[in-house]
Amino acid sequence: MHATLSEGVVRAGRQAREQFYDARGYGRTDGEDIVLAPVEAAHLLFRGDLDSVDDMDFRAFLASATCPDLHFLVYKDLRDRGFYLSPAREDWVDDPAGADLVVYPRGKGPWDDEVAYRVRVVSERATVSADDLGDVVLAVVDEESEITYLDTDRPDVSGTTNYEPPAGVTGDLLDDRVLLWDPPADLFQHGFYGQPLSGDGEEGSIDTLQLSLVEAAYLVRHGVLDIDGGEQAVLQCGREVEGDRFDRRLRVYAALRERGVVPKTGYKFGADFRTYADVESVANLTHSELLVRVLPDEHAFAPRDLALDVRLSGGVRKRMVFALTGGDGHISWLEAGRLTP
Amino acid sequence: MHATLSEGVVRAGRQAREQFYDARGYGRTDGEDIVLAPVEAAHLLFRGDLDSVDDMDFRAFLASATCPDLHFLVYKDLRDRGFYLSPAREDWVDDPAGADLVVYPRGKGPWDDEVAYRVRVVSERATVSADDLGDVVLAVVDEESEITYLDTDRPDVSGTTNYEPPAGVTGDLLDDRVLLWDPPADLFQHGFYGQPLSGDGEEGSIDTLQLSLVEAAYLVRHGVLDIDGGEQAVLQCGREVEGDRFDRRLRVYAALRERGVVPKTGYKFGADFRTYADVESVANLTHSELLVRVLPDEHAFAPRDLALDVRLSGGVRKRMVFALTGGDGHISWLEAGRLTP
Missing domain, CATH: 3.40.1170.20 (tRNA intron endonuclease, N-terminal domain)
Structure with a gap:
């Protein structure tokens, strides 16, 4: 014919x-x-x-x-x-x-x-703008003409964690973290802020609690933590190494906390944060559900990097979410996952 | 005291x-x-x-x-x-x-x-210059003060694959690949160039073989493949999407082939190439040993990305190698792996 x-x-x-x-x-x-x-x-x-x-x-x-x-x-x-x-x-x-x-x-x-x-x-060789994702399946053709399907979505990110830290905590700002001496044990045990310097701190009192700069900046801003030099000192310390990235991460950290989700570092998974949607106590912590990578909203993804993130998150049974931060303070959430049609 | x-x-x-x-x-x-x-x-x-x-x-x-x-x-x-x-x-x-x-x-x-x-x-928050790696163990302290050790090395990358493709192959350059019609079956079956368009091509003849642009550029340069417009047409097509990155990848592809190692796309593992050190025939292919990511030699690693690469390569039992390309055509090889002291 x-x-x-x-x-x-x-x-x-x-x-x-x-x-x-x-x-x-x-x-x-x-x-x-x-x-x-x-x-x-x-x-x-x-x-x-x-x-x-x-x-x-x-x-x-x-x-x-x-x-x-x-x-x-x-x-x-x-x-x-x-x-x-x-x-x-x-x-x-x-x-x-x-x-x-x-x-x-x-x-x-x-x-x-x-x-x-x-x-x-x-x-595989082209980049894809974050804007173009969220309601399509990406069919990535690799150099050998094999095809991987990545589903993208705009997820609702929220949780039920409900903890109000007490005011009046003090700490010392070091190079890269803040140390709290004899802090309220709840701050870690219920709020999941910081990491005890030694021991697991799941029971009894905590001698020394280490806060990340992001956690510290958030707690200073919310009137919980007092530090010499105040919020500016923490922000300056964060920006010294990371530049704008620190502000983007802090913004996403705050947004997650405000949605009832607890962010902790995602370093081991190559992400900015891993998150827990429902923390009642650190002693009864459930599996973290999301890996969050913070990116500016004009980011263009290399499919290779997207595949890497999706593959690793799948391997540890977490969902991969990108927090796209705009210049106006807006955050949009983008999820990507492997799809087998 | x-x-x-x-x-x-x-x-x-x-x-x-x-x-x-x-x-x-x-x-x-x-x-x-x-x-x-x-x-x-x-x-x-x-x-x-x-x-x-x-x-x-x-x-x-x-x-x-x-x-x-x-x-x-x-x-x-x-x-x-x-x-x-x-x-x-x-x-x-x-x-x-x-x-x-x-x-x-x-x-x-x-x-x-x-x-x-x-x-x-x-x-975790700082970047590490590629120059500073190769003979040290990196102790990365994450935001929660946990420590991951990454060993770095300057590996010898070489293999024993020994295949000389015949001259006189012709092909059509499309947007993103080159198609060979009725090519010598050996090109795929022994040289592991390209991917058959349909079927597994492991036995008998191959109707249509798809070459990646990198494979095609390499074969044109070595006088094996004739394409309308010659090497320049392939290079132009590759650079159109990838810019300089295409040239870097081609240089690393050629260096690997010349060392007896067969590079294929590493897309599914978030890398540029996966490599086979000893290909005798595609029908008896062994496990690929390395994942190779191509980077300019002035690259500064975010520990987060390094951890992601190392974690994934470990998960698929391959070694993670970075090919660092210098402006002078030199390539240095850097390996990173997880270490438990």
Whole structure:
């Protein structure tokens, strides 16, 4: 069977319509005929269902750059997995913005009303702006043409931790932390602020509690902790090493605390924070649920780094969340996770 | 027992010398007396072995900034693990450059001639220049004052793969890859170049082989592959998305191939390449040994990212190697791995 290319789409007659659209969900109808997007035509050429498009065979059609090769690879992979799908063209699907392909639930097709995934196709080699994520599945094609699917979402980050630290705590600011001497034991045991200098501190009193600079800055700002030089001294100490990053992390730390979530360092997982949604006491701590990485909201992700974060968070059974901080103080939350369609 | 601080060191008399140096490896002798580095004095104050230094107790001594708090935490941790160790001061130890602490093998001390680890202390929050790594153990103190040890090394990267691809292969350059039609099957099956478009290609002929742009650029440069536009067309295509990074990756790809090591994409592990040291045939492929991340040689590592790479590579039983590319074409190899002292 042969088809023709005009104005960026491939056209074929009634037999093609029956065979491709009615039976297998390719293209859109145009009266008695069928209109195919280039990626669909490429797939039909690859399978041998179409013999040529304007005298081009599969090789010539791909080489003609009519169809991006990445789109073809993802389209083929999703077809191989048993899905019907459509290119996200204006007038072909609802809400095409930000997506390249719209995938229907298994057993459904373009004539139904349901969508399983909105897919954006991206090369391992390119970067993806954080703005473009949150309501699409990222199909990352690696250099060897293998495809990894990353689902992205805008999660609600909140918890039920409810602890009000007492005022009147004092501490010494050192190079990189604040030491509290004979602090209220609750500050650690219920609030999960700091880390005892020795021993596990889960019972009885605590001799010396070490606070991170972020924890200290938060507690000074909230009138709990007094330190020589006040909030400015802690901020200055934090910014000395980290610059603006310290302020971004502090902002996210405060936002998490205000949502009832306890952030602790995520260093061991390569993140800024790991978080606990419901701390009643440190002695009965549950598994931490989220890994949080703090980034400026104009950040562009290298798919390689995104894959690394997602892979590691999956390996430790936590959800990977990015806190994207804007210049105006706004924080938006972005989640990424592995998807097997 | 009391001691005095002068010119950056802490001094005490004969009894201290016997108790601290002779019995437990603190400080250096100075005639009948002992000279202690501030971090050693801080540890003795913390333990209550020293009562004061110039009337300062442990709290006052730490707050006086005589001793960096990070150094104290690492010193204490290594003592807790049963090691004797010395600050890496000029005249105290051989080869102090780049290290903060020198750790003796268990059961040995400063009066012996052996060194187990040279340790550099760094905050989770600071960055570490690649230049400073390769012959030290990095002790990273996280915000909660927990310590992770990362060993760094300058590995010999080499393998025994020995395959000469035939000349006269042709291909089509697409957006992001090169397609070879009816290529010599050996190119994939023995050389492990590319990835078949469909099927596993491990037996018999291959209809279509997909090469990454890096593979294609390498094969064009070596006179194996002919493509319209030649090497420049491939380079241009690679640089379009990646800029200089493409050239760095290509240089490392070529260096690995020339050392008998086969690089394939490391995307799934968040790296640039995974490598196989000894490929005889793809059908009998062994486990890949290294994950390679390509970085400019002036790169400064965030300990968080380093920990992430090391953790993931350990999880998949591969060694993490950084290929540091210099402006002059030189590549130096840096390995990082988790260490439990």
